[in-house]
Amino acid sequence: MGLVESGKLPKPLTSLLNTSRKYSIWIFQWGLACCAIEMGAALGSPRYDVMRLGVIPLPASPRQADLVCFSGTVTDKMVPAIRRLYDQMPDPKYVISMGSCANCGGPYWDSYSVTKGVDQVVPVDVYVPGCPPRPEALLEGIVLLQQRIGKEDMVERWKGEPLVVS
Amino acid sequence: MTAVSDRQKLAYVNSQAADGRVNLEFETQEGMTLNMGPQHPATHGTLRIIVKLDGESVIAAEPVMGYMHRGYEKLTEVRTYPQVTTLVNRIDWLGSFANEVPFILAAEKLMEVEAPPRAQWIRTILFELSRIANISLFVGDMALHIGAMTAAFYAFRDREFVLNQIEAVTGGRFHPNFDRIGGLKDDLPKGWIADTKAAMEKIRDFCDEMDDLVTGNEIFQARTRGVGVIPADVAQQFGLSGANLRSSGVDWDLRRDQPVGLAWDQADWKVWTHPDGDSFARFWVRIQEVRESTKIVDQLLDGLPAGPIMAKVPRIIKVPEGEAWVATENPLGEMGYYVVSKGDLGPFRVKIRTASFNNVSVVPWVCRGVYVPDVVTILASLYFILGDIDR
Numbered sequence: 001m002g003l004v005e006s007g008k009l010p011k012p013l014t015s016l017l018n019t020s021r022k023y024s025i026w027i028f029q030w031g032l033a034c035c036a037i038e039m040g041a042a043l044g045s046p047r048y049d050v051m052r053l054g055v056i057p058l059p060a061s062p063r064q065a066d067l068v069c070f071s072g073t074v075t076d077k078m079v080p081a082i083r084r085l086y087d088q089m090p091d092p093k094y095v096i097s098m099g100s101c102a103n104c105g106g107p108y109w110d111s112y113s114v115t116k117g118v119d120q121v122v123p124v125d126v127y128v129p130g131c132p133p134r135p136e137a138l139l140e141g142i143v144l145l146q147q148r149i150g151k152e153d154m155v156e157r158w159k160g161e162p163l164v165v166s
Numbered sequence: 167m168t169a170v171s172d173r174q175k176l177a178y179v180n181s182q183a184a185d186g187r188v189n190l191e192f193e194t195q196e197g198m199t200l201n202m203g204p205q206h207p208a209t210h211g212t213l214r215i216i217v218k219l220d221g222e223s224v225i226a227a228e229p230v231m232g233y234m235h236r237g238y239e240k241l242t243e244v245r246t247y248p249q250v251t252t253l254v255n256r257i258d259w260l261g262s263f264a265n266e267v268p269f270i271l272a273a274e275k276l277m278e279v280e281a282p283p284r285a286q287w288i289r290t291i292l293f294e295l296s297r298i299a300n301i302s303l304f305v306g307d308m309a310l311h312i313g314a315m316t317a318a319f320y321a322f323r324d325r326e327f328v329l330n331q332i333e334a335v336t337g338g339r340f341h342p343n344f345d346r347i348g349g350l351k352d353d354l355p356k357g358w359i360a361d362t363k364a365a366m367e368k369i370r371d372f373c374d375e376m377d378d379l380v381t382g383n384e385i386f387q388a389r390t391r392g393v394g395v396i397p398a399d400v401a402q403q404f405g406l407s408g409a410n411l412r413s414s415g416v417d418w419d420l421r422r423d424q425p426v427g428l429a430w431d432q433a434d435w436k437v438w439t440h441p442d443g444d445s446f447a448r449f450w451v452r453i454q455e456v457r458e459s460t461k462i463v464d465q466l467l468d469g470l471p472a473g474p475i476m477a478k479v480p481r482i483i484k485v486p487e488g489e490a491w492v493a494t495e496n497p498l499g500e501m502g503y504y505v506v507s508k509g510d511l512g513p514f515r516v517k518i519r520t521a522s523f524n525n526v527s528v529v530p531w532v533c534r535g536v537y538v539p540d541v542v543t544i545l546a547s548l549y550f551i552l553g554d555i556d557r
């Protein structure tokens with residue numbers, strides 16, 4: 001990885017690394033509310049079977065995960081724990097926000113105890129809309145994220161510059 | 167008072183001993199504190215449990231809730247009646263349709279309208295379908311917590327058949343938002359009855375499969391039998407309801423004992439109880455309940471009356487002044503709504519009684535003196551849903 005640090009990563013190597021990265025994502029499932037069941041259906045049920053996309057669910061700890069999926073209502077009481085877990089994940093890390101609640105508060109947009117969107121706490125890569133989104137929608141979100149990882153410039157990412165969204 | 171089995175007596179003696187130990191430990195400040203959650207697979211979401219340990223055994227366990235508090239009771243005050251069903255769907259998110267029914271019934275009671283028989287029957291059918299969807303996931307989940315992955319995959323697989331049927335009627339896999347004051351939104355689609363019967367057949371097979379795979383499994387029995395015993399009197403004192411209460415030997419089911427106008431009395435079914443009150447009993451009672459639910463659905467589908475599905479209600483719903491309490495036997499236990507109306511478009515105040523809140527309140531009592539791995543199985547067998555606890 002010295003090449004990445006020095007900023008001289010050749011293009012073919014970049015795409016090779018990206019391809020291997022995008023098909024070996026470990027997803028940490030943070031099930032918060034109802035959406036967690038649909039996430040469970042996407043990750044754990046034979047009908048949707050996320051592993052065929054090269055995504056492995058159920059890591060033992062966030063320290064081994066590349067991707068975290070926040071599915072459900074984020075309450076103000078939960079926020080410190082979310083931030084703490086996110087900070088424990090190793091870089092490069094990605095976030096999927098699943099469901100209206102995690103996106104923007106959803107049906108609880110005027111509730112006193114609900115955080116209006118997980119993006120107030122952690123940066124989000126892919127938003128999956130719906131209440132709850134179907135498991136297929138989550139799978140599409142994962143595919144979109146994989147496309148994005150495939151196009152990523154690792155040198156830019158190392159420098160900590162904002163990603164170019166394409 | 168129901169009869170007390172030997173196992174329950176033993177549990178009582180053990181609990182007395184545990185009480186003594188707790189006092190001793192708290193006085194001497196020994197032991198180690200372990201935090202489970204708020205992100206822990208065994209807590210079905212975001213329950214946090216602080217456990218005080220002496221070596222491997224638990225001397226005190228305390229649930230910390232509120233991580234999923236979404237403020238339903240306050241939100242209902244600023245919503246209209248039809249909008250409230252959208253919210254209450256999401257309390258117990260595995261059996262969503264069952265959450266709507268008591269609220270709608272309470273509103274109907276205040277307005278003095280009654281849904282036509284066909285609507286009542288379809289309500290009952292959907293109610294039971296959501297019970298099956300809810301509890302079949304429990305069956306897989308419980309096995310998962312004992313360490314058997316396979317059962318969870320099977321549960322997710324077979325649950326889809328029920329969700330398909332719910333989706334075919336209501337348009338939502340869960341969160342149907344289908345109940346209306348005075349009836350239902352739509353009638354059943356064509357061919358649904360035959361499909362549902364086929365799905366019920368699959369669910370019965372699923373139950374048999376789970377009996378083979380899990381119930382009779384020696385490891386499963388060793389981990390659950392005699393673990394987490396809740397005697398009948400303790401269960402009643404803590405206000406447990408649903409299968410948790412029935413597995414302590416108390417024969418109490420609101421579907422039978424407190425009819426609210428739905429069609430349960432039209433079917434022939436049985437309330438199962440188990441004398442032991444341990445984790446295994448809670449698992450066993452729930453599997454039987456799924457079987458009974460499939461029977462209810464089958465019978466109701468056979469006798470489904472014809473007719474309209476909507477009573478005459480005004481287009482803009484205003485509920486007259488008054489108060490009403492309706493409780494039904496939801497998948498997790500007794501769920502009730504106390505609706506106070508001041509004659510507005512929306513309720514003035516709604517008090518929601520959910521089963522899981524009481525079901526976890528027994529955790530400190532039942533977890534004293536058990537080993538750490540048993541905490542997980544006890545939590546799994548008590549079967550709560552976080553939205554149902556915190557609301």
Ligand code: SF4
Nearest residue numbers: 034072099100101131
């Ligand atoms: S978006 Fe809807 S389904 Fe998902 S957690 Fe929020 S309320 Fe539940």
